[in-house]
Amino acid sequence: MQSYVDYIEMTFQGEKDNGTLYRYKRQLLDRMTARAAEITHAGLRDEKVLYDLVISEFPDLPGDYRRFCEKDRLKRRDKYFNRLMIFGTPIVAIACVLVFLAIGFLTQRWSPAWVLVPDGILIWVIFLLSEGIRRITRQRQLFHPIARVMLALAVMCATVCVFLIAMAALHLPDAWVLFPFGVICLYAADAIYATITKQKMRIINYLIYIVAASPMVYVLLGGLRLVPWHPGWLIVPFAVLLDLIIIAGALANNAKYKYKPELEDAWNEN
Amino acid sequence: MERKLNAELWDKMHYLFRDYNDRMVHVRLDYDFEIDTETLKTVLICFFEKAPVLHSSFHDNHVSPYWIVKPYRIDDILEVSRPDDVESAADAFLTQEIPPENDIQMKVALFLHSGKSTLCIVENHMCMDGGDFKYFLKAFCKNYSEYAEKGVSPIDLREGSRSYDQVYQDFSQTEQKMAKNLYKNINAKDDHRFPLTPDSIRDTSFIAKRKISAEKLAQIKSSGKKHGATVNDMLLTAYFYSLYEIAAYNPYDSVSISCAIDLRRHLKDVSDEGLTNHTAWMQCRVPERGQDIFATLQYVKQSINRFKHDKFMGLYGLPLLKLGYSIMPHAASEEIIKIGYSNPLVAMSNIGILDEKALALCGNEPTDGFMTGAVKFKPFVLLSATTLRNAVTLSMCVRGNDEDKQIVEHFFDLMERNLDTLTSE
Numbered sequence: 098m099q100s101y102v103d104y105i106e107m108t109f110q111g112e113k114d115n116g117t118l119y120r121y122k123r124q125l126l127d128r129m130t131a132r133a134a135e136i137t138h139a140g141l142r143d144e145k146v147l148y149d150l151v152i153s154e155f156p157d158l159p160g161d162y163r164r165f166c167e168k169d170r171l172k173r174r175d176k177y178f179n180r181l182m183i184f185g186t187p188i189v190a191i192a193c194v195l196v197f198l199a200i201g202f203l204t205q206r207w208s209p210a211w212v213l214v215p216d217g218i219l220i221w222v223i224f225l226l227s228e229g230i231r232r233i234t235r236q237r238q239l240f241h242p243i244a245r246v247m248l249a250l251a252v253m254c255a256t257v258c259v260f261l262i263a264m265a266a267l268h269l270p271d272a273w274v275l276f277p278f279g280v281i282c283l284y285a286a287d288a289i290y291a292t293i294t295k296q297k298m299r300i301i302n303y304l305i306y307i308v309a310a311s312p313m314v315y316v317l318l319g320g321l322r323l324v325p326w327h328p329g330w331l332i333v334p335f336a337v338l339l340d341l342i343i344i345a346g347a348l349a350n351n352a353k354y355k356y357k358p359e360l361e362d363a364w365n366e367n
Numbered sequence: 368m369e370r371k372l373n374a375e376l377w378d379k380m381h382y383l384f385r386d387y388n389d390r391m392v393h394v395r396l397d398y399d400f401e402i403d404t405e406t407l408k409t410v411l412i413c414f415f416e417k418a419p420v421l422h423s424s425f426h427d428n429h430v431s432p433y434w435i436v437k438p439y440r441i442d443d444i445l446e447v448s449r450p451d452d453v454e455s456a457a458d459a460f461l462t463q464e465i466p467p468e469n470d471i472q473m474k475v476a477l478f479l480h481s482g483k484s485t486l487c488i489v490e491n492h493m494c495m496d497g498g499d500f501k502y503f504l505k506a507f508c509k510n511y512s513e514y515a516e517k518g519v520s521p522i523d524l525r526e527g528s529r530s531y532d533q534v535y536q537d538f539s540q541t542e543q544k545m546a547k548n549l550y551k552n553i554n555a556k557d558d559h560r561f562p563l564t565p566d567s568i569r570d571t572s573f574i575a576k577r578k579i580s581a582e583k584l585a586q587i588k589s590s591g592k593k594h595g596a597t598v599n600d601m602l603l604t605a606y607f608y609s610l611y612e613i614a615a616y617n618p619y620d621s622v623s624i625s626c627a628i629d630l631r632r633h634l635k636d637v638s639d640e641g642l643t644n645h646t647a648w649m650q651c652r653v654p655e656r657g658q659d660i661f662a663t664l665q666y667v668k669q670s671i672n673r674f675k676h677d678k679f680m681g682l683y684g685l686p687l688l689k690l691g692y693s694i695m696p697h698a699a700s701e702e703i704i705k706i707g708y709s710n711p712l713v714a715m716s717n718i719g720i721l722d723e724k725a726l727a728l729c730g731n732e733p734t735d736g737f738m739t740g741a742v743k744f745k746p747f748v749l750l751s752a753t754t755l756r757n758a759v760t761l762s763m764c765v766r767g768n769d770e771d772k773q774i775v776e777h778f779f780d781l782m783e784r785n786l787d788t789l790t791s792e
Contacts, residue, residue, distance in 0.1 A: 135438060136412065136416055138438060138440070139412050139416075139438070139439055139441055140408060140412060140440050140441035141409060141412045142405075142409075145518075145520060146413065146520045146521065146522075150413055150522050153522050154416075354544040354545045355545070355548060356546075356549065356678070
């Protein structure tokens with residue numbers, strides 16, 4: 098064991114020890130001694146070979162230490178956010194109510210002031226969801242659908258939040274258009290997420306979302322009187338056409354990578 | 368905490384082949400000196416630690432299978448004995464099957480006899496193919512020698528990814544896209560089979576071998592040169608011709624033999640690759656037997672040349688297999704792949720040269736030896752060929768009976784006769 102200690106100490110000679118280094122060294126030594134025990138159990142008797150073999154399994158200790166530090170930093174950050182989430186939720190709820198009461202009593206304008214409570218809570222929910230999305234995105238793609246559902250919820254929460262301000266505080270008559278707009282944002286956000294995280298077969302998402310979003314665009318533009326209801330409906334067939342163009346483009350792009358070898362004849366000859 | 372390893376695409380494919388063969392790769396090397404048991408143990412432990420898949424148990428999880436690294440003792444791997452009859456001891460050892468669920472995937476036997484050694488190794492094909500097994504043996508011998516002579520720790524074994532897609536890494540971006548778009552099922556079905564007896568529960572595994580001498584190989588090489596053919600072409604031609612004869616196929620029938628291709632040909636540098644499988648099949652087809660064996664040779668050359676000129680030789684069907692294993696749980700994908708995959712009834716694997724210099728232990732070169740593929744279950748057959756000290760060993764591993772043994776021996780006689788004819792001109 099002493100030889101492993103010496104090796105570790107020698108590798109990290111001169112490295113500033115801020116506590117993390119000690120924890121890393123301790124963990125590393127445990128891993129090395131556990132491996133040495135396993136290999137000894139297998140029947141290796143030559144101590145020198147055992148030492149060389151174990152050391153060879155840890156070829157880049159400085160790099161490994163950097164990764165350990167990064168992991169440690171993320172762990173501490175997650176711990177901080179966990180605390181924030183646990184204690185922040187009741188604090189935000191109480192704070193929203195207190196601010197609402199304070200503004201209400203001071204200005205006697207209770208009507209728009211109530212928006213502060215649901216909006217405050219919704220903003221907090223959006224924050225919690227975004228933290229969840231961040232954590233899940235760090236994991237394998239297998240778990241990403243959960244993050245995508247959370248993203249959709251966050252977008253809808255944001256839509257409701259803006260809708261409440263537009264309706265109760267600003268009294269906008271066309272505030273309802275925010276809901277089809279929210280759905281469009283939802284599709285857009287998911288498509289962006291799929292692109293950033295390089296999801297497989299994401300082109301299928303794009304194709305579905307273009308067609309699914311088109312009635313919402315139609316209702317939004319019609320509702321805002323930016324486009325007449327007739328022939329504004331043409332937006333929907335136009336979306337289908339756009340899908341077809343994208344499919345044709347993707348096929349044309351794929352065709353560039355089609356390999357036509359002489360081999361074809363070989364397989365087919367009979 | 369238990370350590371898991373990913374079951375790679377070829378691991379799963381070879382697992383699927385459990386219906387067709389015993390998935391074992393076999394090697395035997397004879398030396399004119401006594402191998403030191405303690406040194407051998409040390410090198411083996413180091414290599415097993417460097418390649419943890421060798422001491423892992425395969426878990427056929429219905430969703431996604433995986434390996435679990437298992438503890439072991441060297442005595443589970445290595446068997447040392449001084450048998451009276453080395454031949455039968457070696458045969459008995461080599462024809463064993465290691466179940467994939469076993470804790471170790473490679474077994475070694477050292478038979479010591481009158482100052483000589485016979486080293487036999489069997490390993491699960493799911494862990495590595497003949498190409499990497501050859502590398503394993505070379506690294507093993509190099510490490511053994513350096514450890515025994517200079518005391519250098521025997522830890523020089525390649526480590527790295529075992530993934531199938533490593534074969535694409537030396538292609539350009541465009542070539543990679545092209546290769547990954549080769550969604551083609553290349554398994555053209557051919558019902559011509561080797562004339563073995565029907566299956567029986569009394570069948571046992573055996574390895575039939577026939578050695579082609581160094582002199583004969585030299586003749587094959589020089590005759591091949593005259594005909595513009597390689598040794599592989601000549602062997603394949605003799606295989607085809609003998610097959611037509613032994614199975615009495617209609618001479619006008621088109622027959623195919625699947626040949627193993629080492630996909631490492633697409634890699635410039637394999638030094639950062641883990642031990643794995645990178646072998647695919649190409650189907651060599653002759654439209655008819657031809658008037659004589661020289662006509663067969665021309666057909667073989669034509670067929671092989673088509674493949675040789677293909678940039679993506681052997682990479683057809685890989686994306687399809689990957690897709691099959693990705694989109695469905697393992698249990699379902701196995702069933703689907705079985706529908707599309709037809710295992711070749713007649714195949715050949717030219718494993719190539721076993722370099723006696725690279726396989727020397729402390730300066731003692733192997734006097735004899737061979738490597739051979741899995742024991743095939745009837746009606747499938749695989750002819751393996753390895754070259755050591757300029758002599759070719761043809762081998763066929765079959766699960767059959769005495770009659771099958773005779774059939775295979777007769778087949779080897781025909782092979783030899785046909786090779787004689789080929790080299791007679």
